[in-house]
Amino acid sequence: MALKITVIGTGYLGATHAAAMAELGFEVLGLDVVPEKIEKLRRGEVPMYEPGLEELLHKHVAGIEGSSGRLRFTMDWAEAGEFGDIHFVCVNTPQRHGEYACDMSYVDSAIASLAPHLKGPALVVGKSTVPVGSADRLAAYLAEHAPAGADVELAWNPEFLREGFAVEDTLHPDRLVVGVRGERAEKLLREVYATPVAEGSPFVVTDFATAELVKTSANSFLATKISFINAMAEVCEAADGDVAKLAEAIGYDDRIGKKFLRAGIGFGGGCLPKDIRAFMARAGELGADQALTFLREIDSINMRQRGRMVELTRQELGGGAFLGKRVAVLGATFKPDSDDVRDSPALNVAGQIHLQGGQVTVYDPKGMDNARSLFPTLGYADSALEAVRGADVVLHLTEWREFRELDAQALGEAAAQRLILDGRNALDPEVWRKAGWRYRGMGRPTA
Ligand code: UGA
Numbered sequence: 001m002a003l004k005i006t007v008i009g010t011g012y013l014g015a016t017h018a019a020a021m022a023e024l025g026f027e028v029l030g031l032d033v034v035p036e037k038i039e040k041l042r043r044g045e046v047p048m049y050e051p052g053l054e055e056l057l058h059k060h061v062a063g064i065e066g067s068s069g070r071l072r073f074t075m076d077w078a079e080a081g082e083f084g085d086i087h088f089v090c091v092n093t094p095q096r097h098g099e100y101a102c103d104m105s106y107v108d109s110a111i112a113s114l115a116p117h118l119k120g121p122a123l124v125v126g127k128s129t130v131p132v133g134s135a136d137r138l139a140a141y142l143a144e145h146a147p148a149g150a151d152v153e154l155a156w157n158p159e160f161l162r163e164g165f166a167v168e169d170t171l172h173p174d175r176l177v178v179g180v181r182g183e184r185a186e187k188l189l190r191e192v193y194a195t196p197v198a199e200g201s202p203f204v205v206t207d208f209a210t211a212e213l214v215k216t217s218a219n220s221f222l223a224t225k226i227s228f229i230n231a232m233a234e235v236c237e238a239a240d241g242d243v244a245k246l247a248e249a250i251g252y253d254d255r256i257g258k259k260f261l262r263a264g265i266g267f268g269g270g271c272l273p274k275d276i277r278a279f280m281a282r283a284g285e286l287g288a289d290q291a292l293t294f295l296r297e298i299d300s301i302n303m304r305q306r307g308r309m310v311e312l313t314r315q316e317l318g319g320g321a322f323l324g325k326r327v328a329v330l331g332a333t334f335k336p337d338s339d340d341v342r343d344s345p346a347l348n349v350a351g352q353i354h355l356q357g358g359q360v361t362v363y364d365p366k367g368m369d370n371a372r373s374l375f376p377t378l379g380y381a382d383s384a385l386e387a388v389r390g391a392d393v394v395l396h397l398t399e400w401r402e403f404r405e406l407d408a409q410a411l412g413e414a415a416a417q418r419l420i421l422d423g424r425n426a427l428d429p430e431v432w433r434k435a436g437w438r439y440r441g442m443g444r445p446t447a
Contacts, residue, residue, distance in 0.1 A: 002025065002026060002027060003026055003027075003085045003086060003188070003191060003192065004026065004027045004028075004029070004083055004084050004085050004086075005021050005026045005027070005028045005029070005084055005085070005086050005087075005088065005192070006028070006029045006030070006031060006080045006083055006084035006086070006087045006088065007021065007028060007029070007030045007031070007087075007088045007090055008031050008032075008080065008087060008088065008089050008090060008091060008110050008114065009031075009032060009089065009090040009091035009092070009106070009110065009128075010030050010031075010032040010037055010038070010041055010047070010073070010090075011047075011048075011090070011091070011092055012048060012050065012161075012163060012166060012270075012340075013090040013092075013127060013128075013159055013161065013166075014030065014032070014088075014090030014091070015030070015041065015046065015047065015050075015053065015057075016050065016053055016161065016166040016167060016170050017088055017090055017127065017159070017170060018030040018071060019053060019056040019057050019059075019060060019071065019167070020056070020167065020170040020171050021071075021088075021192070022056075022059075022060035022068065022070040022071040023056060023059070023060065023171060024171075024192075024195050025070075025195075026070065026192070027070050028060075028070060028071045028072070029071075029072050029073070029074055029079070029080055029083045029084065030071065030072070030073045030074070031073070031074050031075065031076075031077070031080045032073070032075065033075065035075065038073045038074070038075055041057065041061070041073045042061065042063065042072075042073050043061075043064075044057045044058045044061045044064050044067075045057075048338075048339055048340065049337075049338060049339035049366045050163065050164070050166050050167070050338070051164065051165075051167070051337055052166075052167040052168070053166065053167055056167055057071070061073075077113045077114060077117050078117050080114065080117065081114055081116075081117020081118055081119070081122075082117065082119070084122060085121075085122060085123065085188070086122070086123045086124075086125060086188060086192065087114060087118075087122060087123070087124045087125065088125045088127055088157075089107060089110050089111065089114075089124065089125065089126045089127060089128060090127045090128060090159075091106040091107055091110050091128055092106060092128065092270070093106065093107060093128050093129055093130055093278075094270070094274060095273075095274040095277060095278065099281070100277040100278060100280055100281040101131070101277075101278055101281035101282070102129070102130070102131060102274065102275075102278035102281075104130065104131070104134065106128075107126070107128050107130060107134070107138070108138075111124070111138050111141060111142065112141075112145070115141065115142055115145040115146045115152075116145065116146070116147065118142070118146035118147065118148050118152045119147045119148055120148050120151065121148060121151040121152070122146075122148065122151070122152050122153075123152075123153050123154075123155060123184075123185055123188050123189075124138075124142060124152065124153070124154050124155075125154075125155045125156070125157050125189070126138065126154065126155070126156045126157065127157055127158065127159045129158065129159075129215050129216065129219075129271070129275055129278075130156075130212055131212070131216075131278060131279075131281070131282035131285075132209050132212040132213050132216070132282055132286075133209065133212070133282075133286075134212065135154060135156040135179060135208035135209075135211070135212060136208055136209070138154055139153075139154040139181070139208070142154055153181070153182060153184060153185045154181070154185075154208075155178055155179060155180045155181075155185040155186075155189060156178070156179035156180075156208050156211040156212055157176070157177065157178045157179070157189065157211070158177055158211060158212070158214060158215035159215075160173065160174070160175070160215070160218065161173075163269065163335065163337075163338040163340055164335060164336065164337030164338045165337075171196065172196060172199065172201065173196055173201050174201065174202075175201060175202045175203075175204060176189075176193050176196065176197065176201055176202070176203045176204065177204045177206060177211050177214050177215075178203070178204070178205055178206070178211065179206050179207055179208040179209070179210060179211025179212065180205060180206075180207075180208075181207075181208070186205055190203065215275075216275055216276075216278070216279040216282075217279075219271060219272055219275040219276065219279075220275070220276050220279055220292075220295060220298075222260055222267075222272060223267055223272045223273075223275075223276050223295075223298050223299075223302065224294075224295075224298050225259075225260040225261060226260055226261075226262075226266060226267050226272075226302065227266070227267075227297075227298040227299075227301040227302050228261075229243065229247055229260075229261045229262070229263045230263050230264070230266055230301055230302065230305050230443075231301050232246055232247075232263065232443065233263035233264075233305075233442055233443025233444075234301075234304075234308070234443070236443040236444065236445070237442075237443055237445055240445055240446050241443075241446075242443070242444045242446060242447045243263040243425070243442075243443030243444060244263070244425050244441065244443070244444055244447065245447075247261040247262065247263065262424065262425060262426070263425055263442055263443045264305065264422075264423050264424040264425050264426075264442050265305045265306055265308075265309045265345040265346065265349060265397060265423040265424070265442065266301075266302040266303070266305040266306065266345050267302055267334075267345070268334035268335075268342070268343040268344045268345045268346075268348070269334040269335065269340060269342055269343060269344070270340065270342040270343070273299070273302070273343050274343075276295045276298060276299055277295075277299065279292060279295065280292045280293075280295050280296065305345065305442070306345050306348045306349050306352065307352070308442070309345075309349045309395070309397075309421070309423050309442065310349055310352045310353055310356075312421060312440065312442065313327065313349075313353060313393060313395060313421055316393060316419060316421060316438075316440060317392060317393055317419075321356070321357060322353055322356045322357045322358035323356075323357035323358075324357070324359070325357075325358050325359065325392050325393070326358075326359045326361070326390055326391045326392050326393075326416065327350075327353050327358045327359065327360045327361070327391060327392065327393055327395060328361055328363075328381075328384075328387040328388045328391035328393070328394045328395065328415070329346065329349070329350040329360055329361065329362040329363070329387065329395050329397055330363060330364075330384055330387065330388075330394065330395065330396045330397060330398070330400075330403050331346045331363075331364055331367075331396065331397040331398025331399070331400060331403065331424075332344060332346050332347050332350070332362050332363075332364035332367040332368070332370075332371035332397075332398065333346065333364055333366065333367035333370075333371075333398050334346070334398070335398065335399075336398055336399050336400040336401065337366075337400075338366070338367075339366040339367045339369070339370055340367070340370070341367050341370040341371050341374055344367075344371075344398075345397065345423075346364075346397035346398045346423070347362075347371055347374065347375055347378075349395065349397055349423065350362050350375070350378055350395075350397070351375055351378065354375075354377065354378050359379065360378050360379055361378075361379040361380065361381050361386075361387045361391070362378050362379065362380050362381070362387065363380070363381045363382070363383060363384050363386065363387035364398065364400075365400050365402050367398075368380060384402070384403065384406055384411070385410065385411060385414055388411050388414050388415050389414045389415070390414070390415070390416050391414075391415050391416060391417070392415075392416050392417045392419065393417065393419045393420075393421060394411070394415065394419065394420045394421070395420075395421050395423060396420060396421065396422045396423055396424060396426070396427055397423045397424065398424065399424040399426035403426075403427070404426065404427060404428070408431055408432050408434070408435035408437060409435045411435075412435050412436050412437060418435070418436050418437040418438060419437065419438050419440075420432055420437050420438070420439050420440070421440050421441075421442075422439065422440065422441045422442070423442055425441045425442060425443070425444065427439070427441075429441065429447055
C-alpha cells in the first residue's frame with residue numbers, strides 16, 4: 001500500500017514539501033496551527049509568493065476541480081497522528097530574541113503535540129534547521145512519550161531548497177541527506193524519494209549529528225562565499241579595481257566556481273543570517289567555538305555592506321545630510337522571485353536613509369505588502385517609474401528581472417537627477433550611461 005505522509009508546518013518549506021509529496025504520488029495531510037493558513041491552503045491559495053507552488057497545489061488539493069485529491073489539510077493532531085506512516089516536521093526555527101541561538105520552541109511543541117497520537121509504527125522525519133544534537137534529544141523524547149514506543153523512529157532529513165526555486169529544488173534536489181539510526185528509517189526514506197533518486201539525486205546516509213551539521217555547514221559555506229567576494233569588493237573600492245571582473249576571472253577556476261560570487265549589499269532572508277549565528281552559538285555550547293570564530297567575521301562583513309551602501313549614496317549625493325534628498329529604492333525583498341522581506345538588506349538600506357531624513361520611495365514587484373507592514377513609515381510607489389519620479393538618486397537593491405528590463409531613457413526623464421547606484425551589480429552600466437545616467441556599482445569605482 002502507498003505510504004501516507006503528514007507534513008507538519010505549512011510555511012515555505014512545509015507547503016512546498018506537502019505539494020511535492022502529493023506530486024510524487026503519495027496521500028498527504030498537511031497540518032498547521034494557524035487557522036488562516038489552513039483555510040487558504042484548502043482553497044489552493046499559497047500564503048506567500050513562490051513560483052509554481054500555486055499550480056502544484058491546484059493540481060493536488062482535495063476539493064479543487066480536476067485535482068488528484070491527494071493533498072488535504074487539517075489542524076487536528078489526532079487525525080495527523082493516525083493518518084501518517086511518515087511525519088515530516090517542517091516548522092521554522094527563527095533566531096531567539098536577543099540571542100544568537102535558534103528558537104526550538106516550534107519544533108519542540110510540534111513533537112510534543114504529535115507524540116501522544118503515535119499509537120502505531122511511524123517514522124518522524126525532521127526537516128527543520130536545528131542545532132546539532134537536537135535529533136538525539138527528540139528521539140529520546142519520542143521513545144518516552146509516543147504510545148507506540150520503540151515502533152516510532154526518528155530520522156533527520158535537512159532541506160536545501162532556495163526561496164524562488166522551492167518547487168524545483170524539492171522535486172529535483174541536488175542531493176538528499178538522511179540521518180538515520182536504523183535500516184527501517186533508511187528504507188522508508190528511500191521509498192519516499194525513489195523518484196528523484198531514480199532521476200539521479202545522490203542519496204547520502206549519515207548519523208543524526210552529521211545530517212544536522214550538513215545543513216548548517218552548507219549555509220555557512222554559502223554565506224562565506226558571499227562575504228568573501230564582498231570583502232574583495234571593499235579592497236576593489238580602495239584600490240580602484242572592479243569586483244565583478246574579479247569574480248568572473250576567479251570563477252573560471254572550477255575549484256572556486258562562479259556561483260554565489262555576486263558582490264553587493266550582501267545576504268539576508270530567513271536562513272543564512274540566523275543559521276550562521278545559531279551555528280556559532282551551538283559550537284560555543286559544545287566547546288568548539290574557536291572553530292567558528294571566522295563566522296563572526298563573515299556576519300560582520302555582511303552587515304557592513306548595508307552601511308557601505310548608505311555611505312556610497314551619501315557620497316554620490318555630494319557628501320552631506322540626506323535631509324530633503326529624494327531617494328528611489330528599487331527592490332524590497334531579500335532576493336528576487338520572492339515576497340520575503342525578512343532581514344532584507346534592501347529594506348535595511350532604505351530604512352537607514354529614511355531614518356536619516358531622506359525621502360525614500362520604495363517599489364518592489366512582489367514584496368510591497370510585506371514591506372509596508374514591516375516598515376510602514378517608508379514611502380511606497382506602484383511602479384518603478386513612479387518611485388523614480390523626482391528622485392535625486394535611484395538605488396537598485398534587489399535584482400528583479402523587471403529592473404534589468406527598465407527603460408533607462410523614460411526613467412531618466414522622470415528622475416530629477418540621472419544617478420543610479422547598483423547595490424547588486426546586476427544592471428548593465430552601458431545601457432544606463434547611454435541614456436545619460438551616472439552609474440555606480442559596489443566594489444566597481446571605475447566600471
Ligand atoms: C538559502 C540556501 O541557498 C538554501 O540552500 C537553503 O535551503 C536555505 O537558505 C534555507 O536554509 O532554507 P535562500 O535563503 O532562499 O536559500 O536564499 P539564497 O539564494 O541562498 O540567497 C541568500 C541571500 O544571499 C540573498 O539575500 C541574496 O541576495 C544573497 N546573495 C546570493 C548575494 O548577495 N550574492 C550572491 O552571489 C548570492
